[in-house]
Structure formats: C-alpha cells, structure tokens
Amino acid sequence: MFPIRRNRRLRTNEAIRSLVRETIISPNDFLVPLFVVEGKGVKEEIASMPNYYRYSLDLVKDEVKTLWSLGLKSVLLFVKVDDALKDNKGTEALNPNGLMQRAIKTIKEVCPGMLVMTDVALDPFSSYGHDGIVESGKIINDTTVEVLAEMSISHAEAGADFVAPSDMMDGRIIGIREGLDQSNFIDVGIMSYSAKYASAFYGPFRDALDSAPVDMVDVPKDKKTYQMDFANRDEAIRETEMDITEGADIVMVKPGLCYLDIVRDIRNTFDVPIAVYQVSGEYAMLKAAAEKGWLDHDSVMLEQITSIKRAGADIIASYFAKDIVKLISL
Ligand code: PBG
Numbered sequence: 001m002f003p004i005r006r007n008r009r010l011r012t013n014e015a016i017r018s019l020v021r022e023t024i025i026s027p028n029d030f031l032v033p034l035f036v037v038e039g040k041g042v043k044e045e046i047a048s049m050p051n052y053y054r055y056s057l058d059l060v061k062d063e064v065k066t067l068w069s070l071g072l073k074s075v076l077l078f079v080k081v082d083d084a085l086k087d088n089k090g091t092e093a094l095n096p097n098g099l100m101q102r103a104i105k106t107i108k109e110v111c112p113g114m115l116v117m118t119d120v121a122l123d124p125f126s127s128y129g130h131d132g133i134v135e136s137g138k139i140i141n142d143t144t145v146e147v148l149a150e151m152s153i154s155h156a157e158a159g160a161d162f163v164a165p166s167d168m169m170d171g172r173i174i175g176i177r178e179g180l181d182q183s184n185f186i187d188v189g190i191m192s193y194s195a196k197y198a199s200a201f202y203g204p205f206r207d208a209l210d211s212a213p214v215d216m217v218d219v220p221k222d223k224k225t226y227q228m229d230f231a232n233r234d235e236a237i238r239e240t241e242m243d244i245t246e247g248a249d250i251v252m253v254k255p256g257l258c259y260l261d262i263v264r265d266i267r268n269t270f271d272v273p274i275a276v277y278q279v280s281g282e283y284a285m286l287k288a289a290a291e292k293g294w295l296d297h298d299s300v301m302l303e304q305i306t307s308i309k310r311a312g313a314d315i316i317a318s319y320f321a322k323d324i325v326k327l328i329s330l
Helices: 007-011 014-020 057-069 099-110 141-158 172-182 200-209 234-246 257-269 280-291 297-311 321-328
Strands: 030-037 043-046 049-056 074-079 115-120 133-135 138-140 162-165 189-196 250-254 274-278 315-318
Touching: 007 014, 030 057, 030 099, 030 321, 043 200, 049 057, 049 200, 049 280, 057 099, 057 321, 074 099, 074 200, 099 115, 099 141, 115 141, 133 141, 138 141, 141 162, 141 172, 162 172, 172 189, 172 234, 189 234, 189 257, 200 280, 234 250, 234 257, 250 257, 257 274, 257 297, 274 297, 280 297, 297 315, 297 321, 315 321
Parallel strands: 030 049, 030 074, 030 315, 074 115, 115 162, 162 189, 189 250, 250 274, 274 315
Antiparallel strands: 043 049, 133 138
C-alpha cells in the first residue's frame, strides 16, 4: 500500500521548497525600534541587549541612513530621559524642544522618506516609572489620557507620521484621535498597542531607558492594573475591538512569541493591519543562548521572525530587523 500522495516531493530540494514556501520575509515587514539619548557622539551598547545601542542625535542620523540603505523604511522612536527631567505627570514629554521632538525633526531632515512612529506613554518621563499618573497608589486613567493626547499632538507638530500609544489606559485611542483631529492632524495615524500584556520580557527595555517602576510606598510595583494578564485570550479581542472602534489604524500584540495564538485570533477576527512587537527579552534570550553556543543565532532568528509573520503579523517591530535583512539578502 504505497501512498499516491507523498508530501516529501515538495521538500526535495531548496528550489522546490522556495517555490511552495508560504511565508516570505522582506524588509517591508519591519519597524525598527530606535533608542535616543542626549549628548554628542554617543553610541552606548545596552548591557542586556548585546549589539543594540542608544544613539545621540548626531549618530541617529547615520543609523537612519544605514537603515534606509537596507530597505528599512520605518522607525519606532523611544527616548531615554534624564532623571532630573522626570516628574509624575511627564511634563517633559510635552516640551516642544524635548529629545523626542528633536529626534523626529532630525530624522525627517536627513531621511524625509523614513516613516517616523513615536512611542506615546509616560514611563520614560515618569519619576515613578509608570505609564500613567500615580495618585495614592493608583494609576489615574483619564488625566493620563489627556496628557497622552497632548503628547501625541506635540509629536505630530514635530513631524511624526504615526503615534504609538503603548500605555494601555482605557479610552486613550479616542482621546488621542480627537486631540489630533482638533489640531488638524487628520493624517497622523495611530498604531495602538491594543493587546499589550504585563510581561516579564520587558526587562532589558526598562534597562535601556531606565524606566522600570520605582520601589516606593504608594507606587504600584508592577503594571498589572493596566497591562493585560497573560492568562487571558478573549480579553485581547475585546481590547482590540475597542481600539479599532476608537480609531486605531494599526493594532498590536505584544510581546511576540509567547502570544502568537492571540495574533492568529486577531487576524481571524479583524480586517486591520496587525503589528507584533518582538520585545527586548525575546531578543536578549536568543543573544544569550547564541553567545553560549547553545543555539544557532541566524537560524533561530529566521525561524522566530517567520513564525510571527506566519501567525498573521503584517508588521514586525523587532531588534533583529537589521540582522535579518542582512541575512535574507545574502
Ligand atoms: C512602555 C513600553 C515598554 C515597552 C515598550 N513601551 C515596557 C513596559 O511596558 O514596561 C517594551 C518593549 C520591549 O521590551 O522591547 N510604555
């Protein structure tokens, strides 16, 4: 009883495998996170993110040109703010001459075609390391949303193409949309971190920006009252549906690998572009295992990125973007 159908025929060699391959990775898939710091000539490696750096504005220019030459046409900006500038309300985030605002202008100057998306959240600016305003041990939702809307307008004034609220306050998408529209920024888009989980994979990012929640009385020790419980699946649909209704142009699932079931649920439920953020801890894990010689870096990287796209992502925010684009162009 020999089988008529032999699936192995389609796996005989690389030529046939590439003909029938269902998921193809290209530079168009990526959004590159960029960490910006004050100073001149600064390129600091982030200790828990080997081969990933914070750049001062002068060096951001070179980095952006390099990305563009690799076919990477979108960046997601984060700034590391001096402790002295932090307060409970994220006042510095609204400074028209703040680091974020200058970073947006600098990138648009050297590379006008580069799509600039900006992180909108209080944590890099918060003396407590929270994404919202803290009062009596609680994160205050609605006043935070007002600040997020102002922050978004400020980014739009500086030239941002998209704002990317990563805070998980309720109602912030409609708050931001109304704010942008009232200021005539009808073409500035919103990429919402719609299903963002309270994840331990964000550790290296908090090192990069020095933005971890502080250990103080009357300050929540974690972000579990606003980021989602990682045990929940249906809730991601509700969160995403609300953000789409409120006006999100792109929705996001974050982190990546542990949440690919959520990505597929959202792909099967909604007809909007989906971004997945492969976060700092996912990057750090592979770098560490590869450093030890326990995993083959490039093979595992390609497998992970392909899995994220196969699960249903249209856009992948990843610290591997440069590495992977170099790899696939070989
Ligand atoms: C915070 C924010 C975080 C990340 C992006 N925006 C961390 C957090 O929620 O504490 C994490 C990204 C990463 O780990 O790569 N607004």
